[in-house]
Amino acid sequence: MAETTFSNATQVLEAFRGIKKVTLEEYFTSGHRTCQGCESALIMKLMVKAAGPRTIVLGSTGCMYVANTTYYTTPWVVPWMHTQLGSSGSAALGTSAGLKALMAKGKMKAEPINVIAFCGDGGGADMGLGAISATLTHKEYNSLILMYDNESYANTDIQLSGSTPYGANTTFSPPGSVHRIMHKRWKKNMAGMMAAGHPECRYVATVCGSYAVEMMNKVRRALAIGGPTFIHSLDPCPKGWDYDPMLSHELGELAIETGIFPLYEVEDGVVKYYGKTKAIVDGRARKPVREYLLKQGRFAHFTEEDLGYFQAKVDEMWEKWEIPAVVPFRRLDAAKAALGKH
Numbered sequence: 573m574a575e576t577t578f579s580n581a582t583q584v585l586e587a588f589r590g591i592k593k594v595t596l597e598e599y600f601t602s603g604h605r606t607c608q609g610c611e612s613a614l615i616m617k618l619m620v621k622a623a624g625p626r627t628i629v630l631g632s633t634g635c636m637y638v639a640n641t642t643y644y645t646t647p648w649v650v651p652w653m654h655t656q657l658g659s660s661g662s663a664a665l666g667t668s669a670g671l672k673a674l675m676a677k678g679k680m681k682a683e684p685i686n687v688i689a690f691c692g693d694g695g696g697a698d699m700g701l702g703a704i705s706a707t708l709t710h711k712e713y714n715s716l717i718l719m720y721d722n723e724s725y726a727n728t729d730i731q732l733s734g735s736t737p738y739g740a741n742t743t744f745s746p747p748g749s750v751h752r753i754m755h756k757r758w759k760k761n762m763a764g765m766m767a768a769g770h771p772e773c774r775y776v777a778t779v780c781g782s783y784a785v786e787m788m789n790k791v792r793r794a795l796a797i798g799g800p801t802f803i804h805s806l807d808p809c810p811k812g813w814d815y816d817p818m819l820s821h822e823l824g825e826l827a828i829e830t831g832i833f834p835l836y837e838v839e840d841g842v843v844k845y846y847g848k849t850k851a852i853v854d855g856r857a858r859k860p861v862r863e864y865l866l867k868q869g870r871f872a873h874f875t876e877e878d879l880g881y882f883q884a885k886v887d888e889m890w891e892k893w894e895i896p897a898v899v900p901f902r903r904l905d906a907a908k909a910a911l912g913k914h
């Protein structure tokens with residue numbers, strides 16, 4: 573056990589030091605019906621591989637529930653339970669509290685069991701935001717909430733969510749002849765919001781399946797540190813984003829290399845960039861966002877003006893935010909200047 577007391581004991585899950593050190597056992601196997609090239613399915617596989625066999629997984633409604641639980645077939649080797657679309661936070665907290673109570677009463681062998689609740693962006697960034705927030709304030713219960721973000725309500729045919737990028741073509745925002753851009757809101761900043769708004773949540777991270785070992789190591793850190801933790805993964809979705817499935821891995825990389833989706837972790841309030849995002853922070857040029865956007869049919873209607881707007885918003889994240897690409901606060905002097913004060 574990694575921690576000192578029974579009540580907050582966690583498993584010892586050290587980082588995999590390279591691909592050759594990754595364990596061979598799989599706990600999300602064949603038997604699912606996700607689309608070819610589905611990166612959210614890859615995230616499920618990596619997530620539970622990193623966690624290991626003594627793990628309970630709870631999943632809110634969405635593709636990762638529906639496509640993974642056809643009658644009498646399931647890819648899950650560990651115990652798995654469905655929870656309502658907005659309930660990943662409540663499911664994580666309730667399961668963790670239930671295990672703790674059963675162990676304290678001697679009704680279960682006392683051992684650290686990983687509790688992971690996953691949700692999609694519709695279930696997490698929109699409908700279940702309140703329950704996730706509440707769970708992240710309960711430092712006495714260990715759990716990981718992982719939001720797999722395919723940037724739409726994919727399971728019900730690609731409706732836009734609070735996590736859908738500006739301008740994307742979804743079934744709720746098809747470009748028209750009068751209005752080309754039907755979705756004009758900028759995507760929510762989930763990981764930054766969770767980190768900034770929950771001072772006692774010890775660990776928040778962003779991940780992408782294109783960087784599998786790093787992704788698994790963030791899961792292991794989140795589970796081993798104790799208390800409630802949150803991970804946001806960006807998952808290319810061939811159906812919703814409208815591209816050839818063979819591009820999934822490359823699109824994940826491009827999301828990072830363009831600076832649209834930064835990779836970082838926040839542990840006990842300290843921000844640490846990693847991977848290619850760290851290289852950008854250290855001076856490597858970001859690739860133009862058009863290299864990412866124009867590979868996807870959902871942005872096929874974009875004009876030069878739209879591409880320019882998108883690029884300017886991403887530039888702003890990197891050049892104007894107090895913690896670049898993490899938290900959208902401005903420096904105090906800039907804020908005062910904006911208010912006309914000196």
Ligand SMILES: Cc1ncc(C[n+]2csc(CCOP(=O)(O)OP(=O)(O)O)c2C)c(N)n1
Nearest residue numbers: 633634635657692693694695724725726727
């Ligand atoms: C309360 C509630 N409203 C609506 C639905 C219908 N519904 C099922 S899955 C889903 C989409 C969920 O989107 P997301 O959480 O992003 O997961 P994804 O399907 O993209 O994997 C919706 C709207 C539901 N199951 N429950």
Ligand code: SF4
Nearest residue numbers: 606607610635809811
């Ligand atoms: S619609 Fe997208 S998220 Fe859903 S199974 Fe297909 S690729 Fe995966």
Ligand SMILES: [Mg+2]
Nearest residue numbers: 692693724726
């Ligand atoms: Mg979704």
